[in-house]
């Protein structure tokens with residue numbers, strides 16, 4: 001589910017996230033994973049896996065999927081949807097925009 005209310009917040013420079021990589025971003029007591037897809041688009045989801053509190057920025061990005069580093073549950077980082085057990089609860093996803101070389105997240 002994409003969260004659409006809130007304010008745009010500058011998260012990181014675009015070069016901080018490589019292709020098919022995830023970056024941890026902490027803000028206002030919450031933690032997010034910012035992901036860059038193979039075609040250069042940016043996405044943001046809750047940072048912690050919904051199975052246990054493991055950060056997904058340490059996981060592997062493959063195509064449109066991010067794999068949790070602990071039990072290898074997977075999520076579609078474009079929507080936050082859980083795809084592979086033991087991850088079965090969807091994550092929140094957030095609107096992302098890029099302006100002047102900076103990734104902004106609407107939180």
Ligand code: FES
Pocket residue numbers: 049050051052053054068069070071072073074085086087
């Ligand atoms: S902690 Fe992520 S799948 Fe278990």
